[in-house]
Amino acid sequence: MPPYNTINVHPPHHSLSDLTTDTFDVIVIGSGWAGRTLTPRVVKAGMSVVIIESELVGGDCPFWACVPSKVLLESRTALDASLAVGGARENFKQDPKVDAKATFARRDAFTANWDDGKVLVPMVQAAGAQLVRGTGKLVGEKRVEVSSIDGDSKVLVARQAVVLGTGSEPIIPDIPGLAEAKPWTPRQATSSSTVPERLVILGAGAVGCEMATAYSSFGSKTTLISSTAEILPRLDDEAGRLVRQSLEAEGVDILLSSQVTGVVRRANSSVKLSLASGKSLEADELLVATGRRPRIVGIGLKELGIQEDGAPIPVDESLCAKAVKGGWLYATGDMNGRNTTTHGSKYHGRIVGNAIIARAHGLKLDGVPFDKYSATADQNAVPQVVFTTPTVASVGQTRKAVLKAGSLDRVRFMTATLNSIASRIKNDRAQDGWGQLVIDLGTNRILGATFVGDDVSEVLHSATVAVVGGMTLERMAHAVPSFPTVSEIWLTLLDAADL
Numbered sequence: 040m041p042p043y044n045t046i047n048v049h050p051p052h053h054s055l056s057d058l059t060t061d062t063f064d065v066i067v068i069g070s071g072w073a074g075r076t077l078t079p080r081v082v083k084a085g086m087s088v089v090i091i092e093s094e095l096v097g098g099d100c101p102f103w104a105c106v107p108s109k110v111l112l113e114s115r116t117a118l119d120a121s122l123a124v125g126g127a128r129e130n131f132k133q134d135p136k137v138d139a140k141a142t143f144a145r146r147d148a149f150t151a152n153w154d155d156g157k158v159l160v161p162m163v164q165a166a167g168a169q170l171v172r173g174t175g176k177l178v179g180e181k182r183v184e185v186s187s188i189d190g191d192s193k194v195l196v197a198r199q200a201v202v203l204g205t206g207s208e209p210i211i212p213d214i215p216g217l218a219e220a221k222p223w224t225p226r227q228a229t230s231s232s233t234v235p236e237r238l239v240i241l242g243a244g245a246v247g248c249e250m251a252t253a254y255s256s257f258g259s260k261t262t263l264i265s266s267t268a269e270i271l272p273r274l275d276d277e278a279g280r281l282v283r284q285s286l287e288a289e290g291v292d293i294l295l296s297s298q299v300t301g302v303v304r305r306a307n308s309s310v311k312l313s314l315a316s317g318k319s320l321e322a323d324e325l326l327v328a329t330g331r332r333p334r335i336v337g338i339g340l341k342e343l344g345i346q347e348d349g350a351p352i353p354v355d356e357s358l359c360a361k362a363v364k365g366g367w368l369y370a371t372g373d374m375n376g377r378n379t380t381t382h383g384s385k386y387h388g389r390i391v392g393n394a395i396i397a398r399a400h401g402l403k404l405d406g407v408p409f410d411k412y413s414a415t416a417d418q419n420a421v422p423q424v425v426f427t428t429p430t431v432a433s434v435g436q437t438r439k440a441v442l443k444a445g446s447l448d449r450v451r452f453m454t455a456t457l458n459s460i461a462s463r464i465k466n467d468r469a470q471d472g473w474g475q476l477v478i479d480l481g482t483n484r485i486l487g488a489t490f491v492g493d494d495v496s497e498v499l500h501s502a503t504v505a506v507v508g509g510m511t512l513e514r515m516a517h518a519v520p521s522f523p524t525v526s527e528i529w530l531t532l533l534d535a536a537d538l
């Protein structure tokens with residue numbers, strides 16, 4: 040693929056003049072998963088929808104985030120899996136490596152070479168929405184101005200609702216010289232077709248750790264800089280420790296509790312980083328992965344009484360902006376900060392679609408937990424998989440969240456070393472994993488689970504169902520995992536609870 044800055048994110052079709060009307064039941068700003076999920080629902084209920092998109096149709100996930108990053112990681116996972124099994128590994132030449140060029144080519148196929156016309160535009164059209172390219176901005180109650188790249192503009196009117204789904208943008212910390220050094224953001228890291236000989240990654244959250252895993256497998260000499268005392272600081276420290284040890288064993292240098300104080304891009308295009316410790320680092324490329332903020336500046340929120348300070352938009356249970364009366368303005372996905380994942384955006388689309396239909400029929404929504412108009416899972420059952428080696432899969436409460444909430448006296452933790460005959464069959468060199476359940480002391484209900492190990496991504500949904508369903512440990516003991524599957528790690532955790 041050509042370099043990032045040559046990718047055309049403004050394809051010509053779907054201009055303002057193609058719109059057949061300027062009044063729709065629902066106007067969606069941003070074409071991420073929320074809008075694409077709600078569209079078929081509201082269309083089925085007889086409503087019309089327009090989706091406004093300023094760049095590639097589909098949002099971050101298919102072009103710059105989940106999909107390309109997971110494709111970049113998968114070649115290594117597949118190679119590791121084959122090398123881990125006697126009878127397969129003997130067929131490889133000595134010390135085989137991931138083929139970066141072939142991996143990039145596979146990634147290019149998944150992103151359709153950053154052409155949204157192949158899959159995403161047809162998906163929106165099949166769902167029944169009209170599509171228009173341009174930047175959307177709220178200009179009054181249920182009114183959205185669309186400005187196209189060639190300078191045209193038009194005001195569209197919504198009969199029922201406006202749904203915001205403009206996603207998030209990377210935060211570039213205010214470090215002297217950093218912005219001027221033009222570092223990679225996740226966009227460049229996920230779309231690159233070159234392997235920097237030396238790569239420094241600033242930030243050791245999900246993006247930093249996944250990209251360290253991918254690029255070290257391509258042969259980059261990788262350094263990961265974490266401002267915190269352990270990597271993956273949103274998760275429990277044991278998960279971060281196990282991923283860190285594995286990355287270090289792969290040759291990744293990890294600097295903990297470290298601050299970068301200055302960055303310089305040299306004439307030969309290398310970057311030099313100065314650290315608060317007095318040390319300095321040289322690299323051929325620098326990836327900044329220090330978090331994201333909602334993309335909300337300039338979309339007309341200030342005029343509606345919503346802060347544009349980079350904080351997520353406060354919403355009620357049906358994901359309506361709290362600051363706006365009348366139940367017509369919804370904020371979904373990364374914008375509301377409740378569940379900043381692609382599955383979060385899909386969940387929001389389902390809830391918002393249901394809420395729009397209900398309100399159009401005059402229903403008053405009371406935020407009843409677990410009804411079809413309330414995003415209840417955002418409060419207690421957000422799942423996430425970090426696709427490192429080992430994988431970390433977590434849902435609901437963690438030890439960290441319990442400590443932060445000051446509710447240590449209301450829960451107990453059950454931790455265990457995880458292994459199963461299934462993981463041994465799949466991997467002669469399988470390392471033991473780690474698991475933790477957070478249990479409500481009063482009811483014995485499962486409030487959260489974290490698993491670290493091979494294949495735990497596919498075990499996570501059982502824990503999500505247990506948390507959402509309010510499953511007790513006693514009842515869980517009757518959910519018998521099939522033999523031999525990795526789900527048998529549940530047995531180890533139940534044994535730890537004497538059940």
Ligand SMILES: Cc1cc2nc3c(=O)[nH]c(=O)nc-3n(C[C@H](O)[C@H](O)[C@H](O)COP(=O)(O)OP(=O)(O)OC[C@H]3O[C@@H](n4cnc5c(N)ncnc54)[C@H](O)[C@@H]3O)c2cc1C
Nearest residue numbers: 069071093098099104105175205206372373379380381384
């Ligand atoms: C490298 C990386 C890897 C990730 N991996 C995963 C993963 O494996 N699993 C996971 O669940 N999550 C992952 N995420 C997070 C996930 O990508 C986001 O949570 C998700 O894309 C957010 O979806 P959204 O619907 O809020 O916004 P988006 O999907 O980003 O969609 C927003 C859209 O709105 C458009 N837009 C913005 N402003 C305007 C405007 N004014 N007018 C019109 N259009 C506008 C944008 O161009 C964009 O297309 C990853 C993120 C990154 C950065």
Ligand SMILES: NC(=O)c1ccc[n+]([C@@H]2O[C@H](COP(=O)([O-])OP(=O)(O)OC[C@H]3O[C@@H](n4cnc5c(N)ncnc54)[C@H](O)[C@@H]3O)[C@@H](O)[C@H]2O)c1
Nearest residue numbers: 212242243244245246247265266328329330331379424425
């Ligand atoms: N597999 C997945 O589900 C997946 C994968 C990638 C990203 N995501 C999502 O994308 C979003 C962004 O991920 P992210 O990893 O960029 O953000 P993050 O907020 O999870 O992690 C950023 C990290 O950078 C650190 N940091 C901040 N400033 C720093 C500095 N100056 N120096 C060093 N470290 C610094 C923070 O302490 C934090 O640990 C998150 O919502 C994440 O959930 C999800």
